[in-house]
Amino acid sequence: MRRSLVFGLVTLLSVTGCGVGAQQAGTQASGGKVELTFLVFETPNLDAAFWDAAIARASAKVPGVTIKKLVTPNVDRTGYAKQLDASGDLPDILQSVNPAGFAQAGKFAAFTDQELSGFIAPKAGAIDGKVYQLPYNTQVIPVVYYNKDAFEKAGITETPKTYQELLDVCAKLKAKDVTPFVLGGGGADTWADMYPLTGTVATDVYSRTPDWLSQRAAGKVKFTDPDFTKAVQKVADLAAKGYIDPAGLSRSYADTEQAFRDGKGAMYPMGSWFATSADNDKPGFEVGAFPWPSDDGSPVTPTFTGGGTSVSATAENVELAKKWALAFDEDKANNDAFVKADGSIPAIKGYTPPADMGPVYKATVDIYQQGMKDNSIVNAFSQETGDGSLPPGLADKAALAVQDLITGKKTAAQFGAYLDDQWAKATQ
Known part of the structure; x- marks a missing residue:
């Protein structure tokens, strides 16, 4: 499992779902940085330290962003995101939330063909021809x-x-x-x-x-x-x-x-x-x-194929949020960690899993x-x-x-x- 990494210019704040409404999402942080909220979920395989490390790696690639981590309090990630949206607290970036309903209502930002060019199945999960969730993983x-x-x-x-x-x-x-x-x-x-x-x-x-x-x-x-x-x-x-x-x-x-x-x-x-x-x-x-x-x-x-990050259309800086989401899903170390912890089969062009993966994973990929x-x-x-x-x-x-x-x-x-x-x- 990953250990938390701390970068000098990155602030990682772990909060539970009950604290979501305590602060406006996407606010301007100190030092001119944009603070974006990121809704994740935790499992025995993907624990808090796992997400903290993955967030730190992506944040190191996108200067000007700090991430406030929010954690879904139950397994119904999409249902919880809808609750947050109904209360006016839709997170800026969301992990593995079904975009159906959000996209049609204009709640999520669509990714461009150029932004999707690094994915094996760039149109996976498309809604009316547009993709609102990065198709980074196959199961x-x-x-x-x-x-x-x-x-x-x-x-x-x-x-x-x-x-x-x-x-x-x-x-x-x-x-x-x-x-x-x-x-x-x-x-x-x-x-x-x-x-x-x-x-x-x-x-x-x-x-x-x-x-x-x-x-x-x-x-x-x-x-x-x-x-x-x-x-x-x-x-x-x-x-x-x-x-x-x-x-x-x-x-x-x-x-x-x-x-x-x-x-x-x-x-x-x-x-x-x-x-x-x-x-x-x-x-x-x-x-x-x-x-x-x-x-x-x-x-x-x-x-x-899908399961990646989505970006709120009302994030303070949508383009910066999309850039961070792409950095999170395309990072080689992040994908290696998802493979090792959760058996992911990353749908990223040119990606190869770590050579030391075990026999059950290899049989599954076969x-x-x-x-x-x-x-x-x-x-x-x-x-x-x-x-x-x-x-x-x-x-x-x-x-x-x-x-x-x-x-x-x-x-x-x-x-x-x-x-x-x-x-x-x-x-x-």
């Missing part, structure tokens, strides 16, 4: 991380290439009294239950109709359509067969990760950020990785690179940004509904009808 969502020891003890010699082979793997594990999938979603971490569904939507829906959500917005498809219902039914079936333990849904994200480390289940469908956690804090077994398989074995690689070669990249359901994305708040409602699906409180048809109803409410 594969999900990767199926697995316990190689548990596989070997169950007589499983190869990772599954088709969905039926995945079911066969589950049956062999369950026969050895091993829960096939570790899943969580307790408390504020409801999002952690989404990844089996994200996988099945990728293989059964997005692989055939990459712009499915855009078509949903146009009223051409619905969540109750057969292809989407089939994807949902697969998750319901996994639970019904005992391949997912419903009791695990009470676990927080951290507890879910620990459950996998403790051998409470053999497979852990999670975003690619788990890779460096597995390498840095090795469990008592070797961890492998494979992509969520499709019915016929054809490659499908659900990903998210999945992504193979997806690029196969031209099998699709969006990761519930993680989309830009024009083809869920309405604000609907991803959270979908995650709660997945819990009902797994516990048998909703059928696949009811799940789809619920999402259609929530879509109508969110867009009326």
Whole structure:
């Protein structure tokens, strides 16, 4: 983890979310410098010292700026940013906040083509052709991380290439009294239950109709359509067969990760950020990785590219704020640190990760690179940004509904009808 770096001309102030309204954002600091507020989030991988060091590195490259760090008090970064905006305290720079809604309302500043020239996918997450969040990072969502020891003890010699082979793997594990999938979603971490569904939507829906959500917005498809219902039914079936333990849904994200480390289940469908956690804090077994398989074995690689900084259109100095945001996201040392701490796959032209990265990270990157070669990249359901994305708040409602699906409180048809109803409410 990073240690805080202090530069003579940089002021780093760490505050909690409750103090946001205490001072006007973007005020002129002493000595003629502009003070800009920067909203970040903290996780076990990305702690306070991590952000302080990253902020210091970027600030050293942009004279005339001091940064006041604000910390989201919960995992709903976008929801918290909306609260701040409603109270007149929208931060000047925001990390990993969904720009949907903010952009259309003129709250965020668009980046120019020149400013985006260093990114591999410069139009990722575009809204009406404009980009409001730097597309600096790619994540594969999900990767199926697995316990190689548990596989070997169950007589499983190869990772599954088709969905039926995945079911066969589950049956062999369950026969050895091993829960096939570790899943969580307790408390504020409801999002952690989404990844089996994200996988099945990728293989059964997005692989055939990459712009499915855009078509949903146009009223051409619905969540109750057969292809989407089939994807949902697969998750319901996994639970019904005992391949997912419903009791695990009470676990927080951290507890879910620990459950996998403790051998409470053999497979852990999670975003690619788990890779460096597995390498840095090795469990008592070797961890492998494979992509969520499709019915016929054809490659499908659900990903998210984006997650970078956004800039408020009302920042005191928008151009300086954009310059700082670019410095933060394009800094080589910052990206190396994100890779080492959070398994990032930086989408920066010419970037190469540190050579000493561990085997789980390398296996994860191999999945992504193979997806690029196969031209099998699709969006990761519930993680989309830009024009083809869920309405604000609907991803959270979908995650709660997945819990009902797994516990048998909703059928696949009811799940789809619920999402259609929530879509109508969110867009009326």
